[in-house]
Amino acid sequence: MTHTHLHDGQAHALALENLSVVFGGVRALSDVSLGIHAGRGIEAIIGPNGAGKTTLFNVLTGVVAPTGGRLMIDGQDMTGRRQDHIFRRGISRTFQGVRLFAHLTAEQNVAIAARSVTGRAARAQGRFAPGWFEGGQGRDRTLAALDRVGLPAASRRRLPSQLTLWERRMVEIARAISSEPAVLLLDEPAAGLNTAEKARLRDLLARLAGDLDCHLVVVEHDMSFVMSIASRVRVLNFGRLLADGTPAEVQADSQVREAYLGTSHEEAGA
Amino acid sequence: MQGLPQILINALAIGSSYTLVAVGFTLIFGVLRVVYLAHAAVLAASAYAGYLALSMTGSVVVALGLGIVTGGVLGLIVEFVAIRPVRGQDHLIPMVTTISAAIIIEELLRLTVERGQPISYPDTFGSTVIRLNVFGTTPYFTLSQALIVVMAVVLVLVLTWIVRRTWAGRAIRAVADSEDIAALLGVRVNVVSASTVALASMLAGAGGVLIAMSVTAIDPHFAAPLQFKALAIALFAGMGSIPGAVIGGFLLGFIEAFAVGYLDPSYRDLFAFLVMIAILMVWPQGLLGRKVAQRV
Amino acid sequence: MGSAFEAFLTIQCIMTIAALGHYLPLSMKQLDVGIAGYMAIGAYASAILTRDFGLAFPLAIAAGTIAAAAAALVVDILAARVRLSGFTYAIFALSFAESLRIILNNSDRVGGTLGFVGIRHHTTLTGVAVVLAIVILGFWALDRSRLGHLRTAIRDDAFIVPQLGVPLLATKLVIFAIGGGLGGMAGGLYAHYVLFIRPDDFGFLLLVAIMLPIVFGGLDRFYGAILGTWILGIIPELFRGLGEYRLLLTAAATILLLVLRPGGLITDGTIERAKGLFRSRDAHRRDATDTGRP
Numbered sequence: 073m074t075h076t077h078l079h080d081g082q083a084h085a086l087a088l089e090n091l092s093v094v095f096g097g098v099r100a101l102s103d104v105s106l107g108i109h110a111g112r113g114i115e116a117i118i119g120p121n122g123a124g125k126t127t128l129f130n131v132l133t134g135v136v137a138p139t140g141g142r143l144m145i146d147g148q149d150m151t152g153r154r155q156d157h158i159f160r161r162g163i164s165r166t167f168q169g170v171r172l173f174a175h176l177t178a179e180q181n182v183a184i185a186a187r188s189v190t191g192r193a194a195r196a197q198g199r200f201a202p203g204w205f206e207g208g209q210g211r212d213r214t215l216a217a218l219d220r221v222g223l224p225a226a227s228r229r230r231l232p233s234q235l236t237l238w239e240r241r242m243v244e245i246a247r248a249i250s251s252e253p254a255v256l257l258l259d260e261p262a263a264g265l266n267t268a269e270k271a272r273l274r275d276l277l278a279r280l281a282g283d284l285d286c287h288l289v290v291v292e293h294d295m296s297f298v299m300s301i302a303s304r305v306r307v308l309n310f311g312r313l314l315a316d317g318t319p320a321e322v323q324a325d326s327q328v329r330e331a332y333l334g335t336s337h338e339e340a341g342a
Numbered sequence: 343m344q345g346l347p348q349i350l351i352n353a354l355a356i357g358s359s360y361t362l363v364a365v366g367f368t369l370i371f372g373v374l375r376v377v378y379l380a381h382a383a384v385l386a387a388s389a390y391a392g393y394l395a396l397s398m399t400g401s402v403v404v405a406l407g408l409g410i411v412t413g414g415v416l417g418l419i420v421e422f423v424a425i426r427p428v429r430g431q432d433h434l435i436p437m438v439t440t441i442s443a444a445i446i447i448e449e450l451l452r453l454t455v456e457r458g459q460p461i462s463y464p465d466t467f468g469s470t471v472i473r474l475n476v477f478g479t480t481p482y483f484t485l486s487q488a489l490i491v492v493m494a495v496v497l498v499l500v501l502t503w504i505v506r507r508t509w510a511g512r513a514i515r516a517v518a519d520s521e522d523i524a525a526l527l528g529v530r531v532n533v534v535s536a537s538t539v540a541l542a543s544m545l546a547g548a549g550g551v552l553i554a555m556s557v558t559a560i561d562p563h564f565a566a567p568l569q570f571k572a573l574a575i576a577l578f579a580g581m582g583s584i585p586g587a588v589i590g591g592f593l594l595g596f597i598e599a600f601a602v603g604y605l606d607p608s609y610r611d612l613f614a615f616l617v618m619i620a621i622l623m624v625w626p627q628g629l630l631g632r633k634v635a636q637r638v
Numbered sequence: 639m640g641s642a643f644e645a646f647l648t649i650q651c652i653m654t655i656a657a658l659g660h661y662l663p664l665s666m667k668q669l670d671v672g673i674a675g676y677m678a679i680g681a682y683a684s685a686i687l688t689r690d691f692g693l694a695f696p697l698a699i700a701a702g703t704i705a706a707a708a709a710a711l712v713v714d715i716l717a718a719r720v721r722l723s724g725f726t727y728a729i730f731a732l733s734f735a736e737s738l739r740i741i742l743n744n745s746d747r748v749g750g751t752l753g754f755v756g757i758r759h760h761t762t763l764t765g766v767a768v769v770l771a772i773v774i775l776g777f778w779a780l781d782r783s784r785l786g787h788l789r790t791a792i793r794d795d796a797f798i799v800p801q802l803g804v805p806l807l808a809t810k811l812v813i814f815a816i817g818g819g820l821g822g823m824a825g826g827l828y829a830h831y832v833l834f835i836r837p838d839d840f841g842f843l844l845l846v847a848i849m850l851p852i853v854f855g856g857l858d859r860f861y862g863a864i865l866g867t868w869i870l871g872i873i874p875e876l877f878r879g880l881g882e883y884r885l886l887l888t889a890a891a892t893i894l895l896l897v898l899r900p901g902g903l904i905t906d907g908t909i910e911r912a913k914g915l916f917r918s919r920d921a922h923r924r925d926a927t928d929t930g931r932p
Contacts, residue, residue: 133801155800165801173794175858175906176787184791187784188803210784251803377669377725427897432667433724438853439896441846445889453882566842570736573729608744615737622730623720 084144085110085254085287086132086163091141093127093311100127101311103141108255110146112281114288116298119308120331125291126168128308129257133165134158146254160189162254166244166261172232178243179214179228186213186250217250218243220280238269245276249284256280258290262297270294274301299323307331345479349603355487355556357595358494362549363568364575364587365498366542369505372582373518373538376429377437380420382569383444384543385550388413389560390451392551393463402466402489406551413547414540416447421539426532451562460559486555493552497545502584504541514538518582567611574618644763646875651766652827653848654867655773659820660848661863662813666792669728670814672713673821673848675735676706678840680822681829682748685757688830695760699826706822707815714814718807735845742837753836754829761831769827773820777860789813847885850892856902858909865903 084107093101101124108115117125130136131143134155143151145161164185172181187210218228221242232240241261248256261277262270274297281288292298298305299319307315307322309331315322322328363385370378391412392405399405424439452458466486473482505511516524517534525531553568554560575594579586594617598610656677663670684702687693693701713734722730743751780786788809791799800806829835848867855866870891874884895903 135801154805156803156805159801159803167798171795171798173791175790175794180787180790183784184787184799184804185802247802377728423897424893428900431900433728434664434667434669434853434857435896435900437669437725437728438850439893442850442889442893442896445846445850445885446893449883449886449889453886570732574733577726577729606744609740612737612740615733615740618729618733619737622722622726622733623716 084108085146087144088128088131089142089144091131091143092139093124093131093136094139099311100124101131101138104128104308104311104313105141106306106313106316108287108289110254111287112285113304114277114281114290114302115304115306116290116292116302117306117308118292118295118298119314123308124311125308126259127311129165129259129291132158132255132257133163156188159185159251162251163257164248164251164253164255165257166241166248166259168259169263170237170240170244172240172243172247174232177229177231178223178235178239178246179218181232181243182217182247182250183210183214185247186210186217189213189251213250213252214246217246220249220283221246221276237264241265241273245280249280249286252284253286255287255289256284258288258292260292261290262292262294270297277301345476345481347474347476347479348481349599351481351483351487352602353592353596353599354491355483355595356598357592358491359549359553359556360568360571360575360595361498361588361591362490362494362545362552363565364572364579364591365501365584366545366549367569367572368576368579368582368584368587369501369514369538369542371576373514374425374535375581376425376440377433378425378440378539379437379569380424380440380444380447381542381546381572382565383447383562384413384416384420385546385553385565385568386560386562387416387447387451387550388543388547389550389554389564390455390461390562391547392554393461393560396466397464400464400466402555406493406548409547409551410544411547413543413545413550417539417541417543417546418536419443420543421536425535425539429535448562455562458562460561460564462559463554466555484556486552490552490556493548497548498584498588501541501545505584510534510537567614570618571614574614574621577618577621646871648761648763648766648831649828650868650871651763651770652761652824652831653871654864655766655770655827656821656824656848657852657863657867658773658777658860659817659824661852661857661860662789662817662820664849664852665857665860666789666796666810666813668714668810668814669724670710670714670717670731670817671728671845671849672710672731672735672818674840674842674844675713675731675738676710676818676821677825677828677844678735678738678742678837679709680706680825681835681840682742682754682825683822684826685754685829685835686748688758688760689756695758695830699823699830702826703819703823706825707819710814710818710821711811713818714811718810732842732845735840736842739837739841742840749836751836751838753834755834757829757833757835759830759833761827766827766831769823774860774864781860785809785812843885847888850888853902854888854892854895856904856908858901858906859904862902862904869903 087107089105091101091104092099117128119125127136131138134150134153134157137152142149145158145163150158150161173184176184190210190213223239223242223246227235227239232243235243245258245261258277262273265273277288277290278301280286290298290302302319305317305319305322306313307328314331315325315328317325363381367378367381370381388409392409395405395408396402420440420443424443425436428435428439455461470485471482472485473480505514513524513529513534514537516527516529517531521531524534550565557564571594575587575590578590594614597613597617601613602610656673659676660673680702683705684698687698687701688695713731717727717730742748748754780789788799788804791804792806792810796806825840851866851870852863853866854870855864856862870888874880874887880887899905901907
């Protein structure tokens, strides 16, 4: 179970092949191979602090160029390609601790991402779309995304500082799904939310995966949240893929219990 | 066309004056990490103070002393007014406040002394010309050029001693390494910031008087090219490196002396900028390494 | 040429165009401080074209604008190649502008240090006022355009911008080029008004004269740059004989304001409070009906 089976014959929206990342002598990721299927689904990546989860996201979105290995999107090698190209190929993400543009309203925040995919789509249909002014398809996508996460109309014209944490997180998710991605990477989406909000988030994510026909990958510390939402869990430890399987399989894995669940209880409640 | 010995002598003198300016400059960069652009104004003001002392007492020692004191005091004022209140702001803000402080100093000089017309230092022993005879050429130097070289060596050694061996120097190095950690360990960052600028400005004060003695005339803006060159040297050395600034200062001195000797002298000032552009293109982090603390 | 007042207004309008050009990179927290160089390129390019090639004035200004925009592109592409940021960016842009000044000083073709003479008078107050109005309209539109929103996004968090599908470098370069172009336009208008330009007119002091008022006015809104330029331009004129102290006053006012209000005169906070004043009565009434409180 310690190795993923990349050549299992199924279509991967996103795949890493033998990927390594070294930062100044420190191996942040070593020889990680994993594939994320196309189509609806929710899976999770867990691991102790410093295990390489955020680095993994940074590689998947092109922020960090890998030292070795390949990043494949839809079967095409995208290693070392620019971040905006990777985004337009359908890989979208949220950020640890919610990163919104402080001087743009909720709607404008979403539009930044929504409109970066519309120009190409419009041009493909033969329409003139310089993409400089508001309106058109970008606006439709923006509003649709905000509707999907259920952000009330009154909040849409507010700045992030005037929104609650829940609302800010919804704006960030709306921003990430506005491009209708094939894979949505969520970095600690439940952090700081209360129990009721976590339940709401769980329902929302399940619904998004279905509605958008999109595969969600969640990095999360909250074990009960992860185990209740993900159909597949991968465990990272010291930059290596330690385990990969259903929540029940992972929970039963002795290596995982030793490296993660057994030794760091404080992670579970984070 | 000058002979090689003459060029070497000029290179030594130019390099010494650059070193005097650049060493203080790089110290400020390494410790405060701001675009500090008031160094030229402090240097010019010190040169004016030296002029005052020299015309009243005729003593080069008094002039140097007053220049150093003026530099130190002005440095403290600039730090207090233009750096301390805006620490932690975006790079642009301290850049603009130190430029403003420089403008205030330069404009006050312009408005009060001789309506801003260039002034020349009175004759001292420094104008005495010494002629040598080397392999058939007759290179010469003035005593003020010799004084710059000697003083540059002495003052840089003193500064290095202060930074390496004294308690204040340890605090400076701690802040250069990490302001936050130094503050946690009880180093008073404000005191370090002020003393760094004061030390650097005292060096500039001495440099101002010494350089003014060997140029024909000074005006409130006479040190502006020196500041740009010091900037180039600090970049070359990596912000915060005293040995790097010394090497860089003499290197630029040699480049310029050779350029003046063999090429078109009117492009002399261009070299500093071309060097800066080249360095930034090739080594954006500075040439002689990256970590500041070990090199201060 | 008209009165001294007319001259003052004309120069102020030209400086405002340059200020808006310089404001663009600064508002993204990118320290491209090469504005004096871009103005020099616009001034010399357009002056050569009208004097030596007999090109029509508007075409020459357009050519100067394009030349300066191209120069800004070169500077910023080079800076981006090696990922300069913060003060190394500032030093790089300054080196470019100063090198250009030294090269011009040594170019006999344009008069060297003696200056460029024989420029015909073309710039009028009406002309620059119209240009300035168009530029301001352009900034108003920019704030409402995608490009304007991207500019705000880059200022707020440049790191995540490319991860939202935005070509970060291209976006920045477009804005840099517009800024440099405006500088070039201002330089061309300036050359055809003062009729005599020297390389040293475009030195560090010009940068200071443009940059200090912008930061004084505040970088959060483009009208902060306009307001700063006019406030610091008008005050010395109001008091006869203060012209001599203009730079001194500008510097003192800037340092004082930045110490008291690091964001400058007009900040986002100012705007929010101003909007709040208009809204408060309305909102208060709504609150009262919502909650039943008096």
